[in-house]
Amino acid sequence: MCKYIRLFLLLCIVQYSLNAQQVRPDDGYLFDQTIVPKIEVYLSQDSLDTMLLPTNVRSNHEYRAMCIITKGDTKDTINNIGLRLRGNTSRLADKKSFKISFNSFEPEKKFKGLEKLNLNGEHNDPSIVRAKLAWDFFADAKIPAARVNHVRLHINNEYRGLYLNIEHIDEEFIKKRFENTDGNLFKCLWPANLNYINSDPESYKFTNNGRRAYDLKTNTVEDDYSGLADFIWRLNSSVTNNFQCKIEEVLDVNSVLKAMAIDMLTSNWDGVINQNNFYLYEDLNTGKFHWLPYDTDNTFGIDWFGIDWASVDIYQYANRLGSDRPLYEQMLTLPEYRAKYTYYVDQLIQSYYNNSVLDPVLDDVNSMTTPFRIPDTYATEDYNWSITDFSNSFGDFDDAHVKYGLKSFITKRKSKALEQLDDYDIVPIMTSLKIVHTESDVQIYTDMIDDLGIESVILHYSIDAAEWNESNMALNDDGHYFATIAINAPGFLQYYIKVTDSSNQSRNFPICGNTEINTGFFPTPNLVINELMASNSVAVTDNNGEYDDWIELYNADNVDIQLSNYYLSDNSENPNKWQLPNIILSPDDYLVIWADEDGSQGDTHANFKLQKSGEQIGIYDNTDNNFALLDYIEFGAQNTDVSFGRRPNGVGEFEVLDFYSPKANNDINTEVKEVSSLNLSIYPNPTSIEIRIDEKYIGQRYNIANTHGKILTSAIYDEAINIKQLPSGLYYISIVGGGVISIDKFIIVR
Structure with missing residues (x-):
């Protein structure tokens, strides 16, 4: 039955939103961008020495420790944490990277809503900011990405240097960014090339160096790889064989194309194109996969292959480290997707990836972090980089594997990308879709973008398999395209949206077939x-x-x-x-x-x-x-x-x-009129095991409190009250009933 409360919300239920994920949560306490917090870790010196032994650098053994996090005048102490080394090649560096786990020794323990922190030494990067700059770029473009800030790390009172604090990608990460949080999260490491093996999901559980290349991190009991196998099959299908229909059912294509553009602009070669370092999140409600970036330190001109990443052709970027990269190759083979990729490159350069936007950001980071880089002796040990190198690496720089300073790389990459851009005219892109159900109608809201402008948005629909109708979706006051479909009773609605742009290009959403949803509300329990x-x-x-x-x-x-x-x-x-x-x-x-x-x-x-x-x-x-x-x-x-x-x-x-x-x-x-004291007929009193009170109170709620008024037990009285869990002392019991609060006291003696 329907109830009268809050009529507006009762009649307006949002069912689905295309961009429902909160792709950039607030920085919160642990990722403050305005200061450089101090993290102190303390553990036995023997444990630290053992962890750092050359024979143990590949170990993931966690050592019991405690840490203190200081932000300005605020100091938090977290006891009983786990500390271990983290990373791959960084384990061999003099400036190590570390992982703090709040829940290693106390399952489900969190600090400020997080279970883990990744403290990266960034030994390959003289600026100690490349990874953060790339993560922030993804996040600003509304790609789900880790939050990052600079911290200063001390272990056993020794300053270990300036570090990046990088949010751990796990179920907590997903909860902060996606509406549907019970999906499958895969960590993809080398050689995760997304090539088709066969139709058997078990085939994608193959291992390399003792771990799965596609490593499922959630829902591990079910261990279900069927969705991943289906996605990879679709991704590797022929682009002439209904490819768009197949792939758009299971992949957030527009987000992937945008992420590909950022990968290229930042020269993030150690990700998908290196068959390494990315996550896939399978939303089990929508059936779609989302690509999440990971480990973005080899960016902005860092090179180990003799490749000038600032000049690489933006359409050949994925082939620089080998062939068979289906995510890039398939996307850029299809003309519609290639045009969208080109559009995203162009728009990202105009709005973000240029020196007028990023140079002031880099200057602020340099200014804020320099005082903590100066005493960082560990930053000098791997490549002898001085504080002068640190400063120069923000501008012009060329040393060892770092071929560019950040500003000079951005200048050249932007310039070369603009030279290489195709001419483009994209088909319309849907950026959001929201369905609102009421008892009398279905309201559909959508947002569209196009490089030349939208000419028309037409909703085609059928109610309960009846004849098809059309409705023009006009812009409402909030700037959304909007249409309302009247309904008379619960049933189902089939629909698709046809969008035409100013150059007369049309696109249906979904691209193939139509969408079917239930309409109206069936009676609900009270x-x-x-x-x-x-x-x-x-x-x-x-x-x-x-x-x-x-x-x-x-x-x-x-x-x-x-x-x-x-x-x-x-x-x-x-x-x-x-x-x-x-x-x-x-x-x-x-x-x-x-x-x-x-x-x-x-x-x-x-x-x-x-x-x-x-x-x-x-x-x-x-x-x-x-x-x-x-x-x-x-x-x-x-x-x-x-x-x-x-x-x-x-x-x-x-x-x-x-x-x-x-x-x-x-x-x-409702009508407590008086307080009656010392009339509950408690026996035995004193007591050690249980107490009883007048049987007239059976079925009424009692509260037992200590002498400070703190309620220790609250339950419904049923013949006897077990007090074995309470220590010796004086206690008060109260019962509310018949408009009277009845209070009495008893003593526990053992």
Whole structure:
């Protein structure tokens, strides 16, 4: 059944967005770009000496340590971390690279939402900024990329030098950038050339140097390579045999073409074209793969092959290190994709990759990092680079494998790329698509770009397999192309969008066939958000004894509800943010969800927290019902240890409750008229194992608190209360019922 709360959100459910991923999260605490934080690591000297032995440089053994992170006046100490060497050739360098793991000895432990930090010495780069410059370029172009900043590293009170702190690519990385976060993440290392082997997914699990070339990092129990095998088969299909239809079903083509352009402009030769150093993320909801860059230090003119990377033809870039690079070769063989690649190169040069934009950035980095590079003696040991070399490497430079300074490389690469550009006229590019469902219509929003301008956007559609219709998608006030399709009842919609540009080139989206979606909403159960606490300091503990924010769900229906069919979210644009646990909730029953971002503590721990300052929470149906809204609350600023709940219970509006009542009826708090002390008839008292109180309190909630008022236990009374877990001392027990708070005290003696 539909409920009356928050009518606008109830009737407007966003189903799908083409660019739903948040491709560049905020820098946050650990990737501050305005200062150079200090990281101190302490471990036993024996452990450090053993780690650095030449015979151990290939070891991934983690040594127990602690670290202190200092940012200005703020200092954080993190105990019980793991420290090890990281990298490939950098393990042989004098200036080592290190990995800090917060969760090595305490599973699921995080610091500021992260499990690991990669501290790279950048021994091959005199400027110690090339990798950061490349990562930032990808991120600014809306390609999911790691966050990076400079830090100064000390180990056992020895200054190890100026380092790059690079965000680790793992499930936490995916959660911050993609709406659908349960997909397959593959780390692709040499020789991951994306060439077709055969149709057997097991064939792509081959190993090299003791690890898989396509190494699945998530969903390892399922170990499913079928999607990867299918993607590689499609990628290697003949470009004359329906290639675009095949590849666009499983690959974010426009993002890949843009990333290829950045790869070329930064001369990132140690990635896809070297069959090495990239990730693939398979979104299991959309079925599409996304290419993620990785390990971008061999860029901006670093060369080991005698190749002038600033002059390489932009269309022959992938062939400089060998043939059989299907991702590049197939993309650039197709005229439409080659034109888009050319367009991206041109646009990136005009908007970002030029000296007027990047020279001031490089000057700021040079100025900020020089004080910490001067005492960095480890930076001089591998190639004898001095502080003068460091400074010159930002401008003009030529030494050993570093053939250019950064500014001079950018100047030449930009100039040569512009000389090599084809003339182009791209077909329209769709950059976003959003579907909004209501009970009476379907609203479709899209964004398009074209080098010469868009002439028309036409929606072709059929409702419930009836005749096909057309609707002109006009620009709305927000600058999106928009159309509305009226519906009378739940059903299905088939559609495609035809876009024509000013040179009369047309493109259908999808390129082949059409898209089919469900429409309207089927009835939903009466599952409600009944109570919440957005700032829990000493009120209620979870199953781990922690004071987490919490949300109480209540089955106000007359039938059982299978909760795993539904989702809980604090973002209406991402309704399937957290799937409810596999629990059947009976009528008139309650479930408390702990909003602590820590699923390792149990199935009732959500992947988001509540904001004390106020936010939104919604319960949503699954994709089969277009994520129909079951219940929704938008709340303002909350007080600590005060709950916000419905009165009357399960059906009323939200209000501040006099007493919190998780897993209980909110109405018991409505009319507390007096406080009655010392009348619960506790026995035995003193006690050591259990206490009992008057049987009239059976079925009512009790709270046990210590002498400081901290609630230690909260449950429903049922004949006896087990207190074996509490130490000796004086305690208070309280019960709210019949408009009266009853309080008494008891003593535990052992």
